[in-house]
Amino acid sequence: MEANYLVVLTFFLSFQLISPSKFSDQECVTGAYPPTESEIPWEVVNLDLPPEIRYNDLVGKKIKELQNVNNYLKNFTSFILNGKLYDFFDKDLAYLVFTLPSPYKEEIIGLSMAAGIPLGQMLFFNIFYEIMAFCTSIVAEDKSGTLFHARNMDFGIFMGWDEKNNTWTMTEILRTLAVNIDFQRNGQTVYKSVTYAGFVGVFTGIKPGVLTLTVNQRFSMDGGYVGIVEWILGNRKAKWSTFLPRDVLETATSFEQAKDMLANNELIAQVYYILGGAKSGEGVVITRSRTECLDQMSLDPENNKWFVLETNYDNWEPPLVIDDRRTPGKACMNKTGREAVSFKGIYNVLSTQPVLNKLTVYTTLMQVNSGKVESYIRNCPDPCFPW
Numbered sequence: 001m002e003a004n005y006l007v008v009l010t011f012f013l014s015f016q017l018i019s020p021s022k023f024s025d026q027e028c029v030t031g032a033y034p035p036t037e038s039e040i041p042w043e044v045v046n047l048d049l050p051p052e053i054r055y056n057d058l059v060g061k062k063i064k065e066l067q068n069v070n071n072y073l074k075n076f077t078s079f080i081l082n083g084k085l086y087d088f089f090d091k092d093l094a095y096l097v098f099t100l101p102s103p104y105k106e107e108i109i110g111l112s113m114a115a116g117i118p119l120g121q122m123l124f125f126n127i128f129y130e131i132m133a134f135c136t137s138i139v140a141e142d143k144s145g146t147l148f149h150a151r152n153m154d155f156g157i158f159m160g161w162d163e164k165n166n167t168w169t170m171t172e173i174l175r176t177l178a179v180n181i182d183f184q185r186n187g188q189t190v191y192k193s194v195t196y197a198g199f200v201g202v203f204t205g206i207k208p209g210v211l212t213l214t215v216n217q218r219f220s221m222d223g224g225y226v227g228i229v230e231w232i233l234g235n236r237k238a239k240w241s242t243f244l245p246r247d248v249l250e251t252a253t254s255f256e257q258a259k260d261m262l263a264n265n266e267l268i269a270q271v272y273y274i275l276g277g278a279k280s281g282e283g284v285v286i287t288r289s290r291t292e293c294l295d296q297m298s299l300d301p302e303n304n305k306w307f308v309l310e311t312n313y314d315n316w317e318p319p320l321v322i323d324d325r326r327t328p329g330k331a332c333m334n335k336t337g338r339e340a341v342s343f344k345g346i347y348n349v350l351s352t353q354p355v356l357n358k359l360t361v362y363t364t365l366m367q368v369n370s371g372k373v374e375s376y377i378r379n380c381p382d383p384c385f386p387w
Contacts, residue, residue, distance in 0.1 A: 138150050141281070208368065
């Protein structure tokens with residue numbers, strides 16, 4: 001494991017650090033769209049079915065990949081608690097599934113049964129996003145007032161380095177689990193999500209004609225693990241930060257209602273909710289602590305604020321110098337210009353390093369009025385930033 005980290009460090013130091021003074025918009029990618037990468041497949045989840053069985057068809061198609069990721073997590077965490085972490089989840093924390101709200105409780109139980117993965121381990125897979133992930137999300141408005149919402153999902157840092165393929169091992173595995181889901185009721189789409197098979201929350205979603213939504217992790221000392229510990233100890237007031245977005249997609253009928261739900265519910269983990277609506281000006285980055293809304297950074301197209309962009313740092317503070325995706329992202333959006341806001345323009349921005357990096361699992365593009373979603377598996381060819 002130590003050798004792997006030395007490889008990553010050496011690999012990273014071979015690049016100059018990106019900073020506001022060093023990035024030139026001449027480095028912005030312009031020819032990445034249409035993508036050559038694999039498009040993520042679509043599956044349907046029937047919400048009319050009982051929660052315990054509604055994922056059975058998907059599990060049947062992804063059972064090998066689910067077992068692979070579970071085995072990798074089990075092996076990777078073998079040094080924690082003298083190799084007893086998974087035993088701890090199975091024997092001592094599996095009961096926590098029964099404290100989760102419906103339908104998530106029943107869905108996780110059903111996934112465990114269908115995949116043949118112990119209940120505590122399936123729970124672990126569903127909560128570890130509450131702790132750490134890297135992402136870039138953008139809501140942008142074109143000259144006509146049409147809104148576009150896009151994101152890079154980056155996940156897997158420090159979870160093992162594949163020296164042969166020069167990438168993060170967990171990122172490679174998650175690419176095999178990526179799936180678009182069309183959640184339907186009575187044969188009609190209620191909402192859509194881009195996710196991983198076996199995961200019941202939402203970090204990328206669209207309710208056609210109403211809203212688009214992405215979730216980015218917010219780093220702090222009071223991270224998701226604190227909320228999880230409090231839940232274990234019996235404080236069950238908070239919402240799981242990836243369950244709440246699915247509740248929003250299920251129940252919200254307007255941008256304002258969704259914004260209120262995301263801003264005012266107590267959460268397990270601190271996050272950024274990036275929300276888009278269906279009308280001009282309806283775009284906002286909601287910065288959340290676990291107990292309150294700290295900031296709302298909104299579109300203001302009348303004052304030439306035609307896009308909002310969020311990575312994993314508060315917008316009023318500078319990003320880490322070793323993880324500045326904000327500067328190139330904003331520079332390339334400005335170079336693209338409002339006139340060229342489209343799937344093509346934003347995909348090019350999200351294909352510019354280090355916005356695109358070795359952690360990037362997928363890129364998703366959404367347009368709320370048409371309900372159109374395009375999602376692609378990403379691979380960042382060398383030379384490429386590790387994060």
